[in-house]
Amino acid sequence: MPDKSTLKLGFLGMGVVGQGVWKHIQRHGETLRSRLGVGLELYRAAVRDLSLKRLSDIPPSALTDDPESIVNDPEVDIVCELMGGTDRARELTLTAFRNGKTVVTANKALICDHGTELFEAARENGAHYLFEASVAGGIPVIKALREGLVANRFSHIFGILNGTSNYILTRMEREGLAYEDVLTEARNLGYVEADEALDLDGIDAAHKAAILAYLAHGRWISLDEMVVEGIRDITLHDIQAAHRLGCKIKLLAIISKDFDTNRIRAGVHPMLISTEEVVAGVDEVYNAVSITGDVAGNTVLIGRGAGQDATASAVISDIVDAVTSISNGVLESSLKLEAAFYERLSDGSTIAGLDEIQGSFYLRLSVDDKPGVLARVTEILSNAGISISTVDQASGEGKGVASLILTTHRSTEKAMAGAVADLKDEPSVLENPVLLRIFESID
Ligand SMILES: NC(=O)c1ccc[n+]([C@@H]2O[C@H](COP(=O)([O-])OP(=O)(O)OC[C@H]3O[C@@H](n4cnc5c(N)ncnc54)[C@H](OP(=O)(O)O)[C@@H]3O)[C@@H](O)[C@H]2O)c1
Numbered sequence: 001m002p003d004k005s006t007l008k009l010g011f012l013g014m015g016v017v018g019q020g021v022w023k024h025i026q027r028h029g030e031t032l033r034s035r036l037g038v039g040l041e042l043y044r045a046a047v048r049d050l051s052l053k054r055l056s057d058i059p060p061s062a063l064t065d066d067p068e069s070i071v072n073d074p075e076v077d078i079v080c081e082l083m084g085g086t087d088r089a090r091e092l093t094l095t096a097f098r099n100g101k102t103v104v105t106a107n108k109a110l111i112c113d114h115g116t117e118l119f120e121a122a123r124e125n126g127a128h129y130l131f132e133a134s135v136a137g138g139i140p141v142i143k144a145l146r147e148g149l150v151a152n153r154f155s156h157i158f159g160i161l162n163g164t165s166n167y168i169l170t171r172m173e174r175e176g177l178a179y180e181d182v183l184t185e186a187r188n189l190g191y192v193e194a195d196e197a198l199d200l201d202g203i204d205a206a207h208k209a210a211i212l213a214y215l216a217h218g219r220w221i222s223l224d225e226m227v228v229e230g231i232r233d234i235t236l237h238d239i240q241a242a243h244r245l246g247c248k249i250k251l252l253a254i255i256s257k258d259f260d261t262n263r264i265r266a267g268v269h270p271m272l273i274s275t276e277e278v279v280a281g282v283d284e285v286y287n288a289v290s291i292t293g294d295v296a297g298n299t300v301l302i303g304r305g306a307g308q309d310a311t312a313s314a315v316i317s318d319i320v321d322a323v324t325s326i327s328n329g330v331l332e333s334s335l336k337l338e339a340a341f342y343e344r345l346s347d348g349s350t351i352a353g354l355d356e357i358q359g360s361f362y363l364r365l366s367v368d369d370k371p372g373v374l375a376r377v378t379e380i381l382s383n384a385g386i387s388i389s390t391v392d393q394a395s396g397e398g399k400g401v402a403s404l405i406l407t408t409h410r411s412t413e414k415a416m417a418g419a420v421a422d423l424k425d426e427p428s429v430l431e432n433p434v435l436l437r438i439f440e441s442i443d
Helices: 016-027 029-036 087-098 108-124 141-148 163-175 179-188 196-200 203-217 236-244 308-327 331-346 373-383 413-425
Strands: 006-012 039-046 078-081 102-105 154-160 247-258 263-274 286-293 297-304 358-368 388-398 401-408 434-438
Touching: 006 016, 006 308, 016 029, 016 039, 016 308, 029 039, 029 308, 078 087, 078 308, 087 102, 087 108, 102 108, 102 308, 108 203, 141 203, 141 286, 141 297, 154 203, 163 179, 163 196, 163 236, 163 247, 163 286, 196 203, 203 247, 203 263, 203 331, 236 247, 236 358, 236 388, 236 401, 297 308, 358 373, 358 413, 373 388, 373 401, 373 413
Parallel strands: 006 039, 006 078, 078 102, 263 434
Antiparallel strands: 154 247, 154 286, 247 263, 286 297, 358 401, 358 434, 388 401
């Protein structure tokens, strides 16, 4: 293998990302060859439907509808898994590893659901599993954590990891549009995943947060261990109220670690974030990741979080890494080093409970517009040990209905969850309370 002058790429999937990778490798093939000293051959690609129209650069003879023939082909050096999904992609990836092939992927859902098994299988078979494109598209955040910032312990990582929800929130804020209207527009622009829950319920961002948590702390966190909330309940009322508080609303993924207690917190929520924070200024489909390390301090990376070209850029960077370690014959030693690194990093950390996670909150209530209701709401919060910081009684939404917007001082997630449950049972509270977290600046 090390003596090869050209390495062959086999693709599982030739959709949006696959075609981007093909296009850019074809266009920059000579540059890559001169930088790497090795050529890359766009060898074969598996698709589901051979009759679909693809980029004219892709010869139909390179396509197959049999993905097994890619992962079992002894000629294929590197497999690019760009098909998505978790079942078939998992099986094919495992077969590729069994055949000793390095796999490059953009599939965050697969890594999140089966990361432990897949990384172990890769190591056992002396293969690499590379996944830069799985988090924040074109932003090289995985390389930043693994390489550039390797000297650090990461107390806080947070950011905007889902471009679609950021686009929706930005348009609502800038144009004063309702959530449903912007969602329709985002669907028409092809920004929303076929399974809309991935974007709108925070699941896609949570998959990415789990991968960042693994890279930072060597521990896989399942989605069940995180509080994961999306943007479906956000209204213009909330965006305007946040504005009055000097904030924007952003869907933020948060991964923090308390090194004294060895407890990790990971979650995804829509949050009020001060407009003074750099991340608050990251709008439209852009992503941002803020990393706080004990050596480097704060680093913020901003860029295109998805899309054909940005994602292809990240996939190609992994292909280049794979080529470098294969052609220099250092694959095995780099795998051993990596395995030892993550084993040391994991250091037995555990997940923080809801009674340990503290923060301040924003609460919007739709209530009966009559005397005594505010006192009753205050009493419920006070019984849960929560003290109110601000109260904003917005004009009525309809006859006899008032909108009550409260912010709280710090309390625990557990106390707040209890208070919200009691508020739901309160007859003068007319709809489910909308609860948002308030981002606390990291200095
Ligand atoms: N799009 C983005 O901006 C983006 C960003 C970051 C990460 N990602 C990730 O990248 C991956 C690919 O996304 P994409 O947007 O490129 O998806 P896509 O456009 O739907 O492409 C998927 C490709 O896989 C093929 N495929 C699916 N199931 C197959 C099967 N069972 N056998 C053979 N081929 C199969 C499809 O074939 P047909 O073409 O014949 O249907 C298609 O070519 C996903 O994991 C996604 O989460 C995407």
